[in-house]
Amino acid sequence: MTTMPRFQSLVALEGGHVESAAQFSRKQIDELLELADLLMTRDRQGQDTDVLARRVMVPLFFESSTRTFSSFCAAMAKLGGHVVYLPLESSSMTKGETLEDTARAVDSYADVVVMRHPDAQAFKRVTSVTRHPVVNAGNGIGEHPTQSLLDVFTMVAELGTVDGLTIALVGDLKHGRTVHSLAKLLTNFAVKHLYFVAPPQLAMPDDVIEFVRSRNLSVSSSSSLTDEILSSVDVLYVTRVQKERFQSSADYESVKGHYVVTKALMDKAKARMVVMHPLPRVDEISTEVDDDPRAAYFRQMRYGLFLRMALLVAVLGKTASVC
Amino acid sequence: MTTMPRFQSLVALEGGHVESAAQFSRKQIDELLELADLLMTRDRQGQDTDVLARRVMVPLFFESSTRTFSSFCAAMAKLGGHVVYLPLESSSMTKGETLEDTARAVDSYADVVVMRHPDAQAFKRVTSVTRHPVVNAGNGIGEHPTQSLLDVFTMVAELGTVDGLTIALVGDLKHGRTVHSLAKLLTNFAVKHLYFVAPPQLAMPDDVIEFVRSRNLSVSSSSSLTDEILSSVDVLYVTRVQKERFQSSADYESVKGHYVVTKALMDKAKARMVVMHPLPRVDEISTEVDDDPRAAYFRQMRYGLFLRMALLVAVLGKTASVC
């Protein structure tokens, strides 16, 4: 009698790219979260794993980022792996090199590349020439798959499951690749209801709404965060409403108040629910909420660390070594 | 019969912050120096220790530094640990994030944070929200505790002890956090006499003098480096006198000559003594002194490496693993 190996669905991720939240099966998502949870438990118990020793990750960031960049670097380090930090500002790209040639150079010594680029098409241009796995860490208005995976991991870690939850995505739903990826990823779960709460100017794009509806998710849109929504949600997922997206200051001021999470607002929410935010936050969550046990946005970053560790282990084909 | 564990007083440092030179007991200082010496001996014998494998240090530097920054990074590496290098110039802080939120982000994946900030209050703001140890690598005009610990380690390594020494701190004693921290730390030892040698405009602040006196150290101030001082000191600790601190060039030129260590000056010093400097030096020590065996300022940097290794081991709770 043979036993099924653990994390069997993750074998298919070995050596492949991570481009979109839509590329994963429910089984793969579940196993990635299970692997992330295993790594988090081990860390808590002081038993770390060294499975990526002598492996090299290269962050290829053409757009500024501190949080995602350093989270990936720490994930690599905690698995015993190394990071090569490129001096991009002084790069050969200034000598007129193409993106493809730069990618080939990095690919010549990297075991895995983590890439962020302002142009949504750049990811495909890079993966067309590289032999090693490339992980999308944000491609323009496109996707940010590791953010949405860590968002789902946060929900599971905090509330036990995503199935059956009522979730509200709040803020600028038009420009945020984070909420686009998350909405798509949530279609893998039996979400009870999904609210899109945004001012009309910043509403969720129709194609995302269509995609979500086509996968039979119960969805509704609202231009304000009503008491009804607030009192029913298990997850309040807040994003920034940037002043500069509005035509006038008056427009901004008129909607701003509806999207700021305050202590008063939290009094209307369930006793057991979580507030999440991809961070950095500016004014959209009042600091007075920080000490509320339901404020999960700082814990969310730490879940992200373990989720990214799980993903790196998977694409580098080391899940068997973790077990 | 049970044996006392070695480095027992360092257990109290585990998980705690390193903010000020004044926070350490004499016992802790002695054991830190003993641990640094042990690590240095092991390094010389080619037996290194891997006690910080998979641990992550994050340097959070809001002020430029090459020497302290890289000394800490190398200390971590030599213990098998990893460093996450933040792209601070492109940081989320430019998106209006608070220092506290940036600190929470770093704290979510770091095992230890090393921080430098131009504002003396920033250290407390950061440690009010972090769960992992933070080491002060210079906070404005405040303190620079690891520099003064390495200064004391240098004295012990070069001269066998600090007790009984005659020490002169020379140069700009008004603005240098290095000499402020060092003066305070020296009150833990039976220093024979401490000279503060500075032009009147750059004299040691009264509160530091008061602190040192209140701890019963024999202290005197002088506006010039007299032959009497020079011939009596075991340690000549030189700091920069920056031209821009003076109201006029004439003022600067009038005092400059008294604070430059030359070969001629060294002829008046004891045969067994050391010249120290926190570096970088510009003109205040002539390069002709570099080959003098009493010139300890370059060796001082290397002592700093092992002292910082000892401190990282202590705050990360790994002293037992070193023994």
Added chain:
Amino acid sequence: MTTMPRFQSLVALEGGHVESAAQFSRKQIDELLELADLLMTRDRQGQDTDVLARRVMVPLFFESSTRTFSSFCAAMAKLGGHVVYLPLESSSMTKGETLEDTARAVDSYADVVVMRHPDAQAFKRVTSVTRHPVVNAGNGIGEHPTQSLLDVFTMVAELGTVDGLTIALVGDLKHGRTVHSLAKLLTNFAVKHLYFVAPPQLAMPDDVIEFVRSRNLSVSSSSSLTDEILSSVDVLYVTRVQKERFQSSADYESVKGHYVVTKALMDKAKARMVVMHPLPRVDEISTEVDDDPRAAYFRQMRYGLFLRMALLVAVLGKTASVC
């Protein structure tokens, strides 16, 4: 009966500097290539070596570089070693520190320094004060020894040997330290014939030609890449012809066409030969050539990784640990 240890000639490299391609004996070159090949084979088989654990490399780059910089960093990481990344832009050098003092600071914690500097004399200034090995990664118009070693490694890996080959160096031969180092290094081999192909304004300097001739290499110069040359070479080594080197656009346009490698040109070359380029390339090799199996310029970067690993192992005295 005792066996000769493997890589015996590399023992002499331990602790020493790598300044010039001319410093190596033929035996040392052969053994470096053999060691690089061994490391490459091991990597392919998934058996990596950890021989530089806890060793610290510091890249001291005073001139921009992405390729060489990151290749060295990855080489260190793949051997289990660490890299300390200096924030040079915010360096103490801006406080007026001398190059020598900066070098001493780095030398106080580095096990090996990799240096690039626009001034050809800087390398000697640095090595005059450091105790640890320094590897030249390009010193002005001087040398770039690791590039020429990897060039030779590429030839051996792709064609089995350098002895007996016909080689053409093409492009700007006047300003490129890469081709100067390579020409010198090739005098260690029984090269059949060496062509220098460059427009008259960018011809190989006389001293390099003299050096090569004095070592009995068969050499000839040409101002264009003739069919005769093209059909006879085993190695076509292309470098950039930079427009800004010419007095007028007309001058540039008149020669440009002769130095661009196209598919049509490749039709005239041997079936078994390689095209090489130190990269980055801009227009001098058409992208339509990239898929030609004879296009070795991207593979060349990967050979460079293993060659630099071999060199780091040698200067850090760890060849015995690899065997």
